[in-house]
Amino acid sequence: xxxxxxxxxxxxxxxxxxxxxxxxxxxxxxxxxxxxxxxxxxxxxxxxxxxxxxxxxxxxxxxxxxxxxxxxxxxxxxxxxxxxxxxxxxxxxxxxxxxxxxxxxxxxxxxxxxxxxxxxxxxxxxxxxxxxxxxxxxxxxxxxxxxxxxxxxxxxxxxxxxxxxxxxxxxxxxxxxxxxxxxxxxxxxxxxxxxxxxxxxxxxxxxxxxxxxxxxxxxxxxxxxxxxxxxxxxxxxxxxxxxxxxxxxxxxxxxxxxxxxxxxxxxxxxxxxxxxxxxxxxxxxxxxxxxxxxxxxxxxxxxxxxxxxxxxxxxxxxxxxxxxxxxxxxxxxxxxxxx
Ligand code: PEP
Ligand code: MN
Numbered sequence: 507x508x509x510x511x512x513x514x515x516x517x518x519x520x521x522x523x524x525x526x527x528x529x530x531x532x533x534x535x536x537x538x539x540x541x542x543x544x545x546x547x548x549x550x551x552x553x554x555x556x557x558x559x560x561x562x563x564x565x566x567x568x569x570x571x572x573x574x575x576x577x578x579x580x581x582x583x584x585x586x587x588x589x590x591x592x593x594x595x596x597x598x599x600x601x602x603x604x605x606x607x608x609x610x611x612x613x614x615x616x617x618x619x620x621x622x623x624x625x626x627x628x629x630x631x632x633x634x635x636x637x638x639x640x641x642x643x644x645x646x647x648x649x650x651x652x653x654x655x656x657x658x659x660x661x662x663x664x665x666x667x668x669x670x671x672x673x674x675x676x677x678x679x680x681x682x683x684x685x686x687x688x689x690x691x692x693x694x695x696x697x698x699x700x701x702x703x704x705x706x707x708x709x710x711x712x713x714x715x716x717x718x719x720x721x722x723x724x725x726x727x728x729x730x731x732x733x734x735x736x737x738x739x740x741x742x743x744x745x746x747x748x749x750x751x752x753x754x755x756x757x758x759x760x761x762x763x764x765x766x767x768x769x770x771x772x773x774x775x776x777x778x779x780x781x782x783x784x785x786x787x788x789x790x791x792x793x794x795x796x797x798x799x800x801x802x803x804x805x806x807x808x809x810x811x812x813x814x815x816x817x818x819x820x821x822x823x824x825x826x827x828x829x830x831x832x833x834x835x836x837x838x839x840x841x842x843x844x845x
Contacts, residue, residue, distance in 0.1 A: 507547040508570045509560055515543060519565030526563070530554050542567070574771070576728045578735035579742075581773045589773035591741045593713045594670035594689040596633045598743055599775025599803045605840035606777065606804030607833055608672060610636035612819035613649065614656035622811045623826065624663035630829035631837075634690070635660070635669040636806055640676045641818055642696050649817040653680075657687040664689075672715050672806075678703055685710050695719050695747055695782070698730050708737025715806070717745045717779065720758060724767055731774060744768055744776045745806060746797075748783030757785025757822070760793050762800040769801060781808040781822045790824055791832055798839040805836060 509527070511520055520536070520543055527534040532555065533548035547555055552575065561569045574580045581587070590600030598606050609627040614620045614637045624635050639656025641649065652659070660671045670689035675681060676697060684691055690713040697703055698719035707714050714734055718727045731742050746765055748758025760783035768776045778800075780793035794805050810816045810823035824832060 507550055507552070507555055508572055509545040509547065510567045510570065511543045511545075511565050512567045513541045515565030515567075519563070520545070523560060523563050523566060526558055526560065527555070530558070546572075575725060576732040576772075578740075579728045579731045579772045579774060581771060584773040587773065588769065588775070591713060591743055591775050593634070593672075593741065593743075596670060598777070599773075602844075603775070603803045605798065605802075605837055605844075606633045607836070608632065608634040608636050608777070608804065608806040609809055609829065609833075611638075611810050611816070612781075612808045612823065613638045613641050613817060614652055614659050614673075615649075615817045617659050617662070619811055620656075620659045620663050621666065623809060624667045624669065626811075626826035626829055627809065628667040628669055630833045632669060632833070633804070635663055635667065635671050636673070636692075636808070637663070637671065638674050638692075638818070640674055640680055640684070642674070642676045642694050643818070654683050657683060661687050675703065675707070678706060681706055681710070685712050688712060690715050690743070693717060698722055698727065701733055704730060704733035705737055708734040708739045710739065712739075713741035713743065714739065715743045715745055715777075717747050718749070718761075718764070720748070720750045722749075724764060724771065727764075727768075728772055731772070742774050744772070744774050745779055746776065746802075747779035756783055756789055756793075758783045760784075760797070762796055765797065765800045765802050775803040777804040777806055778802040779806045781806075781819070781824075784822050786821050787813070787824055790822060791835065794832070794836050795839050798836045799843060801843055802840075807832070 524534045532550040535546040537544045590597045609632040641651035672690040674692040675684045692715045695717045748760045751759035778797035784790045808823045813820040813823040
């Protein structure tokens with residue numbers, strides 16, 4: 507952190523600020539310029555220094571953070587380049603990423619619906635199967651998922667198709683069940699800042715697909731990832747899925763700038779969910795193509811054998827007969843970007 511003084515700050519004012527910094531246990535390196543003095547705060551407890559409100563001290567012009575608040579998620583951690591994450595033999599991200607497709611229904615509704623979808627996803631070249639057994643629904647009266655029965659159906663789908671499965675954990679009480687069946691645990695947008703959940707998943711030996719909260723800044727998002735990383739679990743995939751914006755004509759506003767900004771800041775793979783941003787089928791493919799063009803490492807997309815009778819998110823589910831064409835198009839764009 508740098509403390510920058512006004513040109514007319516007195517030596518007594520600069521000394522007083524120095525004392526306050528040293529009292530926290532941090533170092534204070536003074537640089538006297540022709541016009542202004544600057545103190546570099548070294549080895550600081552960032553929150554402690556922030557709580558001193560040094561910018562209100564006499565003589566101080568402003569306080570500027572230098573290092574990143576997230577140490578493990580930051581790109582510096584891996585020599586300033588993207589670092590791959592491996593999930594059940596499938597590698598996401600890294601310096602020369604293979605564009606990955608996670609396909610599947612929003613929710614596991616029945617054995618037949620899930621197995622039918624899973625076969626079509628496999629045939630379309632999916633790398634992983636998605637499906638929610640525990641669903642975070644806005645209304646308590648909406649279908650909440652099949653729970654453990656849904657996990658068993660997903661395991662059967664994996665058995666048959668060979669696709670690894672990603673499924674959401676919404677409640678700490680279900681962590682044992684979910685980690686028993688999943689290859690990757692999803693943390694949904696609504697739980698991005700459920701810190702005890704993140705901490706427990708940091709202790710679990712399973713990759714985590716962390717979705718960005720609808721109102722979360724990039725710092726909020728990376729600090730949420732940091733909760734997982736700091737417990738020892740380094741396998742985190744970040745997922746942009748659209749943020750709240752009143753003026754968007756879609757369900758959420760897909761923030762594709764976030765893909766580039768995240769890749770500037772972190773080594774973690776970044777994927778995009780066009781389905782929840784879109785809210786309706788017609789928007790899914792254009793958003794998916796745009797995400798591939800923006801340099802995402804992959805997509806997570808909802809599909810359904812019979813969207814009009816789906817129990818969850820039917821209007822945004824793409825149909826199974828369009829999957830192969832969809833996959834070819836997005837992979838085509840990703841290949842252009844990589845070329
Ligand atoms: C989902 O992927 O099924 C889901 C609920 O997504 P989100 O948390 O992004 O709303
Ligand atoms: Mn959904």
